[in-house]
Amino acid sequence: MSAGGTGAARRAASPGGPVLRPGHRLRLLEGGQALFVAMEQAIDRARHLVHVETYIFVFAHQALMVAEALERAARRGVEVRLVVDAVGTPEVPAEWRTRFGAAGVQWCQYAPLGRLGLLIPSRWRRLHRKLCVVDGVVGFCGGINLIDDCDDVVLGRLPTPRLDYAVEVSGPLLAEMQATMERLWWRLTAMRYAQSREFGAAWQSWQVARARRDPGLRRWWRAWLRARDAGGRHDPAEPPTVVGARATVLWRDNVRHRHDIEHAYLRAIERARREVVIANAYFIPGRRLRHALARAAARGVRVRLLVQGKYERFLQYHAPRPVHAWLLRRGVEIRAYAPSSLHAKVAVVDEVWATVGSTNLDPISLLLAREANIVTTDRRFARHLRERLDHLLREAGEPLEAGALRQRRWHERARDWLAFAVMRAVLFLTGHRY
Secondary structure, three states: OOHHHOHHHHHHHOOOOOOOEEEEEEEEEEOHHHHHHHHHHHHHOOOOEEEEEEOOEOOOHHHHHHHHHHHHHHHOOOEEEEEEEOOOOOOOOHHHHHHHHHHOOEEEEEOOOOOOHHHOHHHHOOEOOEEEEEOOOEEEEEOOOEOOOOEEOOOEEOOOOOEOEEEEEEOOHHHHHHHHHHHHHHHHHHHHHHOOOHHHHHHHHHHHHHHHOOHHHHHHHHHHHHHHHHOOOOOOOOOOEEEEEEEEEEEEOOOOOOOHHHHHHHHHHHOOOOEEEEEEOOOOOOHHHHHHHHHHHHOOOEEEEEEEOOOOOHHHHHOHHHHHHHHHOOOOEEEEEOOOOEOOEEEEEOOOEEEEEOOOOOHHHHHHOEEEEEEEOOHHHHHHHHHHHHHHHHHHEEEOOHHHHHOOOHHHHHHHHHHHHHHHHHHHHHOOOO
8 A cells, every 4th residue: 555545644534525536746845946947847848738827926036937938838839828816916017918928828817906906805805826737747736926935025035035835746636727727717718708809719729728638648748757757866855756645636716615625624633643733824713723723732732833923914913913822822832934934835734634735824815715725645745744844843933932922012912903803804894704
């Protein structure tokens, strides 16, 4: 039996939970530089279709690797689709609009704001997932936006690279990733194309692309992977590639998958026996997640959290503090990431259940945004991620203490509760409870 198919792993998936299928290749990628190199290589091998979704795309520094790879692919006849969120990426620079247009890169914005902008609550529902699928045979999912590791839209130029993760994946779940991305793409572009002469050509292109994603292409890709693996041993400096892993992709949207990711977290935490390790940038969990973590700590599970240590915005910095204090009093260990900005959204439970994705454990991600997470019960992948998080918690995290939070000046504590109250009021306006 493979490491990804042990009894403990199957129990972690749990009855009633998502079905994790075997046969996946997973590689953990830390930081934008690692992701962009992997994406560039995959896009440069593309023959038929490249599909990318991202919240932020900043056309500068490291992220230009991806932009240029998309341009090259389109110029050689590959169908290239790019979706960016209109809040995260309010505009594409004129130079790149021209270059994409000349090359044939198709791109669009998700939910442009219009004149009233975010004053309309329904427009708070954003496209926050970060996905890429190439030819239906290799994909990427995680929390990393297409922005240089040392650039930050709020903090400016960072002294050290941002901490974030993504997963390179191949295997059965790619079919679902591609189908979900295609549904959104055609929903966003259908009206525009229906009113233009391009509609017929676009529809024909889509049919051709579907026909090309056939078993012959998949056989070619598997042969290429076998040849690559036979060509040399794994470089110990590179993250290991796990073969044969059980995995699935989970979604959060406002229709069929409103709570899938949250429920997966809850099932894993409730079944934890030894350890829960979470690194999450904007950690403001709702009542159910808070109480699940507290119950885990009460039954002897070691619960450790790595959270954002940098001040970005008022709500994001102050609203989590009352939650932190509540969890600290119940035995949860919390450390604030100090060296740079933390943007990760990852977790490991008992070194057997792991997730990497775009989902913050906060109300925006869990109740409003479109998100995507890879979940696996492969021990090798989970152990590797846990080892990395353990190192960061010990070496790069500043411990938070309940007493120290209580002893801060009164106006600091008042800001915390004001931010928390504002967050709850905002959710009330959208019709959500948290």
